[in-house]
Amino acid sequence: MQLSDEQNLLRDSIARFVDDEYEFSRRQKIVAVEPGFSRAHWRRMAELGWLGATLPESHGGLGGGAAEMAIVMEQFGRRLVTSPYLVSVVMSGTALAEAGDEAQKSRWLPAIAEGRIVAFAEGEAPARHDPAFVETAARRDGAGYVLDGAKHLVPFASEAEAFLVSARTGGAQAQSAGISLFLVPAKSPGVSLKPYRTHDGARAADLVLAGVRLGGDTRVGVEGEAFGAIELALDHAAAAMCVEASGAMWAVHDQTLAYMKLRSQFGQTLGSFQALQHRIVDVYIKCQLAQSMAWDAVAALDSADPTDRARRVSAAKAHLAGAAMAVGKEGIQLHGGIAMTDDLAIGHYFKRLAAIAHTYGDGEYHMERFRRLSGLGGNTG
């Protein structure tokens, strides 16, 4: 994917911003306190137009595309930036722009561009990454609905003004048909959160829906037919995480290589031992290949064919999941004992890479999805 001059400028300005504001010790101060990201930075990103970069011009955005999203995520990955960008702008923004009606888009898309948070809440713990497995139920209630169920690991849920929730209005437990999307205001009676910190420094929560009454105008898209928009949002999330992982993997590579040139044992630098040279070379190769796959996932988001899009995104996410874990582990091992200290960045990169590898479809899920979409195998195993 070739970036335009404008996109290069955007990348340079975000790179400068994260280099200045997310030097590792400053980043650690941000994630140490609630809400786990910098509200001041978040406001600034909204003012600079970064949050609206990918959203439609007709609804408060700048009309950019997948490339702008990837530029943001790659730089966030380099510096371990925590933010609700993925869950609000990328996921909810994509799903709303795709499936929302005019009133919903007019109300929520400009809000998202301004930094108000709509958290996409799709995953359920027993689903193990399968978005078609939805136990949360939406029962008709006059003109509206009543929602019951629970969503797991909703990022930055405590800061969200609303949730975009998948719920079953029909069909069997793991069927893609019969799933609907609802905009659930966070203050609705019956909505509660069980918040927690995650290993990667971010915040998330279980979202519990107990008899939550909603008006009919909160349903996004056609009843029972939201799965396409959910998959679109999830493919955007997976591609976004791939470029974020690519940025983080290169950071691991750079930091590990620098340390290998510095650290001496047995009277010579670590980098002069051939056994270790070959291992850092393999890290370098993994970074190169992962970068190629990540940007192909981004390019695939613009594909007119949903199967082609899904297949390429899953290929990339499956690849990245493996590479991210491998590079993270090598970063720790090649550093040696010092890597075990909380004060060093490398372990925190590993934790974020591990989170990426296991969020919005782990390697297993995407490998299986790729296999199925490639016409390999008569059943899904």
Place this chain on the structure above:
Amino acid sequence: MNLDTPELRAFRQEVRDFFARELPEDIRGKVAEDRMDLPKEDQRRWHDILVKKNWAVPSWPVEWGGPGWDDARQYIYEREYALADAPRHMSYGINLLGKSMMKFGTEAQKTRFLTRIRNGDDFWCQGFSEPNAGSDLASLQCKAVREGEHYVVNGSKMWTSEGHVADWIFCLVRTDGSGKKQFGITFLLIDMKSPGVEMQPIWTYDGGGREVNQTFFTDVRVPVENRLGDENQGWNIVKYLLGIERFGTAEVSRSLAMLARLKRFAAGARHRGGRLIDDPAFSRKIAEVEIELRAVELTEMRLLFGGAPAGAEASLLKLRGTEVQGRILELLYDAVGSHAQVRIGDLEAAKGVPAGPNQARHAGTAFFNYRKTLIYAGSNEIQRNIIAKAVLGLRG
């Protein structure tokens, strides 16, 4: 680089149509079986067809009878060429020597040799490795001593691929042993019919037939006019030559063709009453290798067309590409099942052994044979050394 423009789509279609129409079915069949021993007559027959189309030397400029294609067209051509199961180009003459001669050769050499390479009049082979100079190529000892207007060559060369069908060999010889080992190497062009040149086959463990040889030189007299570049400066040519094959060192096109064959085979192979491709565990392995190959393919595109100089970074393509290719061939070997255990000759010789599916006959041989790709042209460990030094700035 966008390869999906109307012009390039039309070009791709033209190439596809030509191969579909002109590649003889018997030759295609042999390549599709991954046979290692394509006869010289088949190579020549195919080369003649390409010459008529002016596509025999796809990387050459118009000046020397090539099509003068840009990178995009060469890339597309190479991909379609492999997917059509066309036999490999005779790369030694066309790509390695031909391109080196265009840069380092005298006008007389170019006039004399290049057209003959293009037209298939001369087949070339390469004399670089020696019994004691493998990965450490610069330590080569095959000796040439200047006597008047000749060099007198004594020594031997290993792994001479296609040497038994070649008319000429380009050789690295030692003309000065006094300095640094990269100095004192001279690049000579030697007629295989010269007195004192002898060739013995090296039988490889895969049992696939004659592919490589050891070449012996005993007082072989080579005219000075057949020296490429300056005396003692041959290493500069080697460095240039090793960078020529920008397309193809990752073997992506061949691997894509092999992967397609693997899938076709798995779709047709019986497996406990069903099809092998429907076995979740096996099809999962295919999916995994397909993704790994895709990663190499996309990286090749990005490095070649991304505007950044590939340079030593290209080492990663060779090493990762050959690893993935080895995996594909291993899966084909797995897929064939018990038939893969039977030696080719005994499958073919009607000894009462059911031959099994046709495309399976060479799976065992191909798998064993292709372990070479992880070793040749700078073993994958050497490639890692190159990246460590030239890209990552690490010192030994």
